[in-house]
Amino acid sequence: MSKKFWETLPQGSVVLEAGSSAKFKTGGWRSMRPRWIEENCIQCMFCWMYCPDMAIKATAEGKRAEFNYDYCKGCGICALECPGKKGNKAIVMEEEGK
Amino acid sequence: MGKIVAVTGNEACAQALKQINPDVCAAYPITPATDLMQRFSSFVNDGKVDTELVLVESEHSAMSACIGAAAAGGRVATATSSQGLALMWEMLYIAAGTRLPIVMPLVNRALSAPLNIHGDHSDGMGARDTGWLQFYSENAQEAYDNLIQAFRIAEHLDVRLPVMVCMDGFIVSHSIERVEYIDDADVKKFVGKFVPVHPLLDLDKPKSYGPLILTDLYHEYKRAQHEVMTKAPRVVLEVAADFEKMTGRKYGLFETYRLEDAEMAIVVMSSAAGTTKDIIDRYRDKGVRIGLLKPRMFRPFPFAEMADALKHVKAIAVLDRADSFGGMGPLYSEVAGAVMQMDSKPAVTNKIFGLGGRDYLPDQAEYVIDELITIAKTGKVKTVKEYIGVRE
Numbered sequence A: 001m002s003k004k005f006w007e008t009l010p011q012g013s014v015v016l017e018a019g020s021s022a023k024f025k026t027g028g029w030r031s032m033r034p035r036w037i038e039e040n041c042i043q044c045m046f047c048w049m050y051c052p053d054m055a056i057k058a059t060a061e062g063k064r065a066e067f068n069y070d071y072c073k074g075c076g077i078c079a080l081e082c083p084g085k086k087g088n089k090a091i092v093m094e095e096e097g098k
Numbered sequence B: 001m002g003k004i005v006a007v008t009g010n011e012a013c014a015q016a017l018k019q020i021n022p023d024v025c026a027a028y029p030i031t032p033a034t035d036l037m038q039r040f041s042s043f044v045n046d047g048k049v050d051t052e053l054v055l056v057e058s059e060h061s062a063m064s065a066c067i068g069a070a071a072a073g074g075r076v077a078t079a080t081s082s083q084g085l086a087l088m089w090e091m092l093y094i095a096a097g098t099r100l101p102i103v104m105p106l107v108n109r110a111l112s113a114p115l116n117i118h119g120d121h122s123d124g125m126g127a128r129d130t131g132w133l134q135f136y137s138e139n140a141q142e143a144y145d146n147l148i149q150a151f152r153i154a155e156h157l158d159v160r161l162p163v164m165v166c167m168d169g170f171i172v173s174h175s176i177e178r179v180e181y182i183d184d185a186d187v188k189k190f191v192g193k194f195v196p197v198h199p200l201l202d203l204d205k206p207k208s209y210g211p212l213i214l215t216d217l218y219h220e221y222k223r224a225q226h227e228v229m230t231k232a233p234r235v236v237l238e239v240a241a242d243f244e245k246m247t248g249r250k251y252g253l254f255e256t257y258r259l260e261d262a263e264m265a266i267v268v269m270s271s272a273a274g275t276t277k278d279i280i281d282r283y284r285d286k287g288v289r290i291g292l293l294k295p296r297m298f299r300p301f302p303f304a305e306m307a308d309a310l311k312h313v314k315a316i317a318v319l320d321r322a323d324s325f326g327g328m329g330p331l332y333s334e335v336a337g338a339v340m341q342m343d344s345k346p347a348v349t350n351k352i353f354g355l356g357g358r359d360y361l362p363d364q365a366e367y368v369i370d371e372l373i374t375i376a377k378t379g380k381v382k383t384v385k386e387y388i389g390v391r392e
């Protein structure tokens, strides 16, 4: 007898696959988009540390790299925490789609 | 062979937990369940069990810790009463929705306000929709027996749901009765080894508990949860049959007493069933054909089986030791649901009794039976829902 769809769900809604959240691209939720202004960046890596979605990439040498817009929800925490250079932020938030 | 002892309901349940030796208990004290876990904590202290006892700061935390321990892959138990159960409310749903076989004696007690520590079923009835299986016990023996069976039922691979084993606060939890204990080795064999399903501590197979599931799948998960409940009665009866083989004590989804040839029936749960049986005997001596149905399993509710057991009666009085204010008593609603499945539609009345530990006395049972006799004769119900044993 073939099972109904709901009979195939894992018991207790347990997710049995490790790291499956990577499949769920949350970037689509974003209404504000962070932009990196590299000349103002002092490579403090605050943004990388503070981002709740691990949406700031780092190079193998541990340097600041581009945003991962597949997962960046546009919360603006990185822009808030960014010290920038001489009062000039290295991250600014801009309205998505503009 | 087991041994016969004189113990309270709490003592008997603590003994059952000792014999089962769960991996983890997380508990917070509340009258009248305090004494149960206090006794169990002495077993932990004295090295009689290997249980990790987690002393938490509230019942919400107790159930949370139980959920964590059960998800980790342990056999888990706790106990509570009244406000304690109320404080667990949101976690109760999570335990059931996550399909964690936690077992919890619930020593039934009234809910505030006004503050009252005595026995009624308001706490258990408030949790009837949480997805837990619920068993109600008439006396200490039943509480002990139900608790041992509860682990087998909860942990059965076709069920995997949490189970509450209820007994009346003080009336059963603190009264000394004759109880037959089963041998430790037999309990151990009966309950068997705990088989974890998707344990978090299986580090080779990482997994996540508690995902966000929205409109795409939530409805399907609930459909699946409902299905499990429909399978539970078969497991409950299988476990009861095995239990009878071991002890000679018979359990079903409900108990019937002089119901086979009855014209009228009283449906009542827990300790009040004992008093009712005595009064039924007196009326039977006078030739009145009255019987009793005592639900043991309230969740899932055995609608079809109950409809079958009551199909020949003309009038039914459902006695609720809890009220749904502005609605009907919770047991009445279920029995009425069962009656709707019958071809013969007996008259059904609802009596609210014994709230906050008010004694259920023989004259209340007599009043109910006298009224049933009139209803059976006339087919007319004057008052559907009525409080009995009220000081007027």
Ligand code: SF4
Residues within 6 Å of the ligand: A034, A050, A051, A052, A053, A054, A055, A056, A067, A071, A072, A073, A074, A075, A076, A077, A078, A079
């Ligand atoms: S806006 Fe928020 S989510 Fe996006 S990169 Fe900055 S901190 Fe991360």
Ligand code: SF4
Residues within 6 Å of the ligand: A036, A040, A041, A042, A043, A044, A045, A046, A047, A048, A064, A078, A081, A082, A083, A084, A090, A091
């Ligand atoms: S917080 Fe600002 S300055 Fe620091 S690394 Fe990120 S972008 Fe550069």
